[in-house]
Amino acid sequence: MARILLTGGAGFIGSHTAVVLLERGYDVVLLDNFSNAARDVPERLRRITGMTVPLIEADIRDETAMAAALAAFPVDAVIHFAAKKAVGESEADPLLYYDANIVGTVRLLSAMRRASVGRIVFSSSATVYGEPDRCPIAEDAALRAANVYGRTKLVMEGMITDLVRTGVMDAAAVLRYFNPVGAHPSGLIGEEPRSEPANLMPYLCQVAERKRPHLNVFGADYKTRDGSGVRDFIHVMDLAEAHEAALRRVLARDGDFAVNLGTGVGYSVLEMVAAFEATTGVKVPYKIAPRRAGDIAECYADPSLAADLLGWRAGRGVEDMCRDAWRWQSRAALTNGE
Numbered sequence: 001m002a003r004i005l006l007t008g009g010a011g012f013i014g015s016h017t018a019v020v021l022l023e024r025g026y027d028v029v030l031l032d033n034f035s036n037a038a039r040d041v042p043e044r045l046r047r048i049t050g051m052t053v054p055l056i057e058a059d060i061r062d063e064t065a066m067a068a069a070l071a072a073f074p075v076d077a078v079i080h081f082a083a084k085k086a087v088g089e090s091e092a093d094p095l096l097y098y099d100a101n102i103v104g105t106v107r108l109l110s111a112m113r114r115a116s117v118g119r120i121v122f123s124s125s126a127t128v129y130g131e132p133d134r135c136p137i138a139e140d141a142a143l144r145a146a147n148v149y150g151r152t153k154l155v156m157e158g159m160i161t162d163l164v165r166t167g168v169m170d171a172a173a174v175l176r177y178f179n180p181v182g183a184h185p186s187g188l189i190g191e192e193p194r195s196e197p198a199n200l201m202p203y204l205c206q207v208a209e210r211k212r213p214h215l216n217v218f219g220a221d222y223k224t225r226d227g228s229g230v231r232d233f234i235h236v237m238d239l240a241e242a243h244e245a246a247l248r249r250v251l252a253r254d255g256d257f258a259v260n261l262g263t264g265v266g267y268s269v270l271e272m273v274a275a276f277e278a279t280t281g282v283k284v285p286y287k288i289a290p291r292r293a294g295d296i297a298e299c300y301a302d303p304s305l306a307a308d309l310l311g312w313r314a315g316r317g318v319e320d321m322c323r324d325a326w327r328w329q330s331r332a333a334l335t336n337g338e
């Protein structure tokens with residue numbers, strides 16, 4: 001079976017993808033600098049899958065370390081998750097994002113070329129669409145990222161597709177995620193932000209856990225069903241399974257595409273709060289706050305290309321997302337000693 005290197009493999013989406021790949025028989029190697037991940041993730045993956053996963057502690061910007069990693073573990077493809085991902089931070093410190101995301105990807109791609117690894121699956125984001133003209137958003141919508149983070153994703157997408165177009169690489173899948181939430185049903189892995197969460201679900205879980213007094217709902221005067229922003233929340237296990245589907249095409253050297261990964265259904269922030277309360281029985285106090293600069297009213301995917309190209313559709317609903325996120329956050333599995 002193919003061996004796959006996961007940069008940022010100890011992070012939120014990388015660790016869930018590792019579970020799916022391991023369970024489907026792939027050989028997995030994780031590479032992470034642990035800037036935004038817990039060191040015991042490989043141990044937790046072992047508890048979930050019964051398999052020990054090799055881990056390389058390295059920074060993707062260190063081309064020598066990347067070359068050494070690819071020499072020690074010859075791989076058939078790379079899934080490139082490693083990046084910085086906070087929009088606000090990217091606007092406050094653009095150079096940090098150019099370095100981590102763009103320079104990091106250049107170094108990774110150079111090391112891959114030296115090691116003759118020509119296949120890649122890349123983590124992009126719906127942020128590349130900026131404020132869309134219409135929803136659902138299809139892949140041929142205008143690309144006009146409205147912040148530094150999104151622009152780094154556009155540059156990275158462009159570099160990767162250029163390398164396939166010019167024959168430097170064999171195949172690439174660019175995956176544009178919408179809003180990943182939830183966690184593995186074991187409660188052993190999930191999203192673990194190091195600082196104040198910038199995304200709805202981890203913040204909401206921390207309020208439910210009484211770590212924070214209330215949730216701020218940024219804007220209740222959008223032209224949406226209830227005035228709050230509408231997003232396409234997708235369960236991280238659905239997302240992980242989509243990576244395996246994309247990987248299969250890339251391994252068959254049948255990849256030079258960008259595809260949306262979302263459910264195609266938008267839920268508002270207030271609907272997510274209500275779904276969380278109904279699913280978990282835990283109250284989430286919230287306050288309406290002013291809109292955040294750069295936020296848009298609604299954003300949800302047209303998922304039909306993913307269905308056609310990858311034979312993949314998201315199957316899990318908002319109840320699964322809320323239940324699994326809460327199980328992870330409340331560490332029910334750990335406390336119960338499962």
Ligand SMILES: NC(=O)c1ccc[n+]([C@@H]2O[C@H](COP(=O)([O-])OP(=O)(O)OC[C@H]3O[C@@H](n4cnc5c(N)ncnc54)[C@H](O)[C@@H]3O)[C@@H](O)[C@H]2O)c1
Nearest residue numbers: 008011012013033034035036037059060082083085123125
């Ligand atoms: N979570 C989301 O909402 C979302 C949405 C769209 C796109 N994405 C993209 O998906 C990818 C994974 O996101 P995530 O939510 O799992 O984030 P995450 O922060 O949990 O995972 C990223 C991992 O990469 C590691 N990392 C960061 N910089 C590194 C470097 N220079 N060298 C080595 N390792 C490094 C971090 O330690 C972390 O483990 C990112 O590229 C992100 O931009 C995420």
